[in-house]
Amino acid sequence: MREEEETEWFARWEEHLPSPEELTPLSQTLITPALAIAFDIPIPADGNPSPILSPHFLHRPLPPPASPHLPPPPDFETSDLNSASAASGSGGGGDEPARTLKRPRLVWTPQLHKRFVDAVAHLGIKNAVPKTIMQLMSVDGLTRENVASHLQKYRLYLKRMQGLSTSGGGGGGGGPISASDAATDQLFASAPVPHHFLSRRPVAGLGGPDPFLPYMPVTALQHHQQITAAMQQQQHYHQRHLGHFGSPTSGGGFDHGFLNRPAVSQSGMHQMLGAAPGMGLMQLTPSSAASFVDDLEPARGGSGERKVLTLFPTGED
DNA sequence: GACAGAATAT
DNA sequence: GATATTCTGT
Numbered sequence: 538m539r540e541e542e543e544t545e546w547f548a549r550w551e552e553h554l555p556s557p558e559e560l561t562p563l564s565q566t567l568i569t570p571a572l573a574i575a576f577d578i579p580i581p582a583d584g585n586p587s588p589i590l591s592p593h594f595l596h597r598p599l600p601p602p603a604s605p606h607l608p609p610p611p612d613f614e615t616s617d618l619n620s621a622s623a624a625s626g627s628g629g630g631g632d633e634p635a636r637t638l639k640r641p642r643l644v645w646t647p648q649l650h651k652r653f654v655d656a657v658a659h660l661g662i663k664n665a666v667p668k669t670i671m672q673l674m675s676v677d678g679l680t681r682e683n684v685a686s687h688l689q690k691y692r693l694y695l696k697r698m699q700g701l702s703t704s705g706g707g708g709g710g711g712g713p714i715s716a717s718d719a720a721t722d723q724l725f726a727s728a729p730v731p732h733h734f735l736s737r738r739p740v741a742g743l744g745g746p747d748p749f750l751p752y753m754p755v756t757a758l759q760h761h762q763q764i765t766a767a768m769q770q771q772q773h774y775h776q777r778h779l780g781h782f783g784s785p786t787s788g789g790g791f792d793h794g795f796l797n798r799p800a801v802s803q804s805g806m807h808q809m810l811g812a813a814p815g816m817g818l819m820q821l822t823p824s825s826a827a828s829f830v831d832d833l834e835p836a837r838g839g840s841g842e843r844k845v846l847t848l849f850p851t852g853e854d
Numbered sequence: 855g856a857c858a859g860a861a862t863a864t
Numbered sequence: 865g866a867t868a869t870t871c872t873g874t
Contacts, residue, residue, distance in 0.1 A: 642867060666858060681857080686867055689859070724866095 643683045647727035652676065653687060654728040662695075694725045 645653070656673035657665040667685035674684070 645866080668857070682868070685858070686869085689861095690866080692859090 643679070645687055645724060647724060649674075649676065649679075650687075650724055651728040653684070653691070654730065657688075657691070691725070695730060698730060 652674045653670065656670045659673060660669055667681045667688055670688065671679055671681050671684045
């Protein structure tokens with residue numbers, strides 16, 4: 538029956554949820570040492586180098602950059618990043634420090650989005666407001682603005698989904714959530730939308746007994762394994778190149794064998810980003826080194842100075 | 855003044 | 865298109 542299905546997907550989805558421990562921090566400072574020096578920004582070994590992020594990793598025994606888990610990103614050409622950022626980097630000088638201090642663009646990875654959805658689910662769509670969501674997510678460096686922005690988009694997505702399932706129009710026929718091939722859908726599809734989100738409220742006839750699914754507290758979820766999430770992220774990016782999402786059957790699709798591998802020690806990664814001056818991209822990346830390589834892929838080389846920031850759940854909320 | 859949500863900009 | 869920033873209402 539339907540319920541069983543939901544229970545099933547939920548159970549599976551849950552497995553993919555990142556746990557704070559797995560996700561643990563690894564991030565990078567957004568300000569490279571060079572920049573820090575250039576702009577006289579203090580970088581305490583055990584403190585906050587910048588107001589941008591709270592670098593747990595900073596006082597964390599950072600694994601050597603030569604970590605076996607950190608193979609040189611094939612697609613990621615440091616030189617490109619460097620040169621690209623050179624204009625805005627310390628060398629470019631053209632950019633003001635203010636720019637450097639500017640909060641970098643956050644990339645909502647599937648993992649991060651999962652946390653987001655999870656939080657929203659727990660709060661209930663009605664109580665899900667940026668601040669609360671942010672707190673529930675417990676992601677270091679994540680701001681209310683980040684969440685608000687994402688929430689805005691998420692709502693639009695939900696609305697769209699509702700429209701599809703409600704008006705029965707769109708190819709949604711099969712289920713409530715028929716992932717389209719839009720990038721957005723891929724991301725959002727990576728974290729199932731609780732069905733009750735899609736149902737426009739207890740409509741007569743639907744008779745949803747509970748507006749809520751039995752979501753377990755985030756804290757509980759956090760204890761789950763999540764290596765899979767890392768994989769999904771990787772796949773997410775692969776998909777962008779290879780084509781589509783739902784091809785678990787194909788050898789290259791879902792390789793659960795890989796997913797089920799013992800969690801890679803989160804101990805080290807992301808330092809590399811720090812090595813890319815001018816790169817302010819921030820990504821919440823789970824500890825799996827396996828995924829970070831792909832993560833680094835410059836989502837958009839066009840703009841030249843896109844920045845990514847790596848965030849991570851702190852779990853200390 | 856803080857926050858949420860929407861609109862607009864990058 | 866994704867995310868940030870700004871604007872407006874509460």
